[in-house]
Amino acid sequence: MSGGNTVRTGDGQVRWNPGKSLWFGLVSLVAVVGAVPAFTPSAFALFVGSTVLTLCAGHSVGIHRGLIHRSYRVPVWLEYVLTYLGVLVGLDGPRALVRMHNTRDFQQNEPWCHDYFAHRQPMWRDYFWNLHCRFEFARPFEPRLDAQVEADAFHGFLQRTWMLQQLPWAVLFLAVGGLPWLVWGIFVRVAVSVTGHWLVGYVAHRHGYRGWHNEGAAVQGFNNLLFGALSMGEGWHNNHHTFPRSARLGIRWWELDLGWGFLALLRAMGLATDVLEPGEQSRAHHARPCVLPSSIRPGPDAMVLRCLHPSGRGTPCFDSPCSPLACVQARASRPSRCGLRCPDSPASRFHPKLLAWTRSTWRSS
Incomplete structure (x- = not known):
């Protein structure tokens, strides 16, 4: 109720x-x-x-x-x-x-x-x-x-x-x-x-x-x-x-x-027709692209990672439509708004490698 x-x-x-x-x-x-x-x-x-x-x-x-x-x-x-x-x-x-x-x-x-x-x-x-x-x-x-x-x-x-x-x-x-x-x-x-x-x-x-x-x-x-x-x-x-x-x-x-x-x-084989692919015809009307921080160059394959809560839950680091990659770059100085610091995350040590891989993907796209 x-x-x-x-x-x-x-x-x-x-x-x-x-x-x-x-x-x-x-x-x-x-x-x-x-x-x-x-x-x-x-x-x-x-x-x-x-x-x-x-x-x-x-x-x-x-x-x-x-x-x-x-x-x-x-x-x-x-x-x-x-x-x-x-x-x-x-x-x-x-x-x-x-x-x-x-x-x-x-x-x-x-x-x-x-x-x-x-x-x-x-x-x-x-x-x-x-x-x-x-x-x-x-x-x-x-x-x-x-x-x-x-x-x-x-x-x-x-x-x-x-x-x-x-x-x-x-x-x-x-x-x-x-x-x-x-x-x-x-x-x-x-x-x-x-x-x-x-x-x-x-x-x-x-x-x-x-x-x-x-x-x-x-x-x-x-x-x-x-x-x-x-x-x-x-x-x-x-x-x-x-x-x-x-x-x-x-x-x-x-x-x-x-x-x-x-x-x-x-x-x-000619057995399937009218196959819908990602585009305006198949997109949900309320779906919006995630907002990336200005420090990250956006691209068509912009991937937004979650900074994991120490408990294992996927709590976002900052208030944003999506959990931004900014927590990777600013983790040493900027506390998250949910009261956590990204260095405390057990997954944060892996983020730099993922960030580099993601950036290289954007450049090649």
Whole structure:
């Protein structure tokens, strides 16, 4: 509550979700208990291949960039294939994933956002909230829906049977590769994929660099070098918050985006059309370039680093739309406005090298 009896759009409570918790808990339990005893090279290869396929082609391209943001067009049969692969990740059905994503996006772009959607809580609480709980709004809230997804019979079928879609593959893996293929191809894959999906979202809303600021939004996205590369491009989250309708999430040369590579292949084959890229057509209306300090020469790839709080949280050093690189140059003499000095940061010792690398990148661009 706020302002007396006024109820904000994002007010509500986090409640335990028995069905969600039981599903993920059992999958994770089998994965943890059985992964080592069931390990074989072929089972591990199956795990890697199926994880990359379902996360990249399925979740990142098929569901996130496809169903949710409609950043490209493909034939209906291919949309169904990509959506099916995305459902195999084990998060939920397509309709629920669209609703969940649009609810979170709306809440994050409001002036105030509950910690459930903002990822402000410590890691283990956020983990439990997002993988074992649901959020109940204090007043009715209806997210933006995709009429095509809501009306499509195949998407409805996948929504009703999304857990059961693991069964045919479980039978096949058991028949071909025995228990190792079953454990690694189903249980370990789903446990790692679902946990990884949460972890990328947690990190990408707390740590990294950004070149854009979403005015009026309670939550900002960050580009994270490690998770951006590992997550098929999903970790370049400042880019995504800035250009939400863009099919390309990795914009700069070092921002590896496997999802974009797969989509570019589909476009080259003539299977994907009307592919949106970063630009005015795909940019969020409230996104503004970050303001760099005058001591730093701006460039088209202006990268803004965060000066890390000693606790590990990404607290900005100065009041600015973005955390400026000025904390690197002025750290010896100028205290931060949040009461910290940049030399106290465990990450500050690495900043000079990053600063030199960033400047060289600007010069070559």
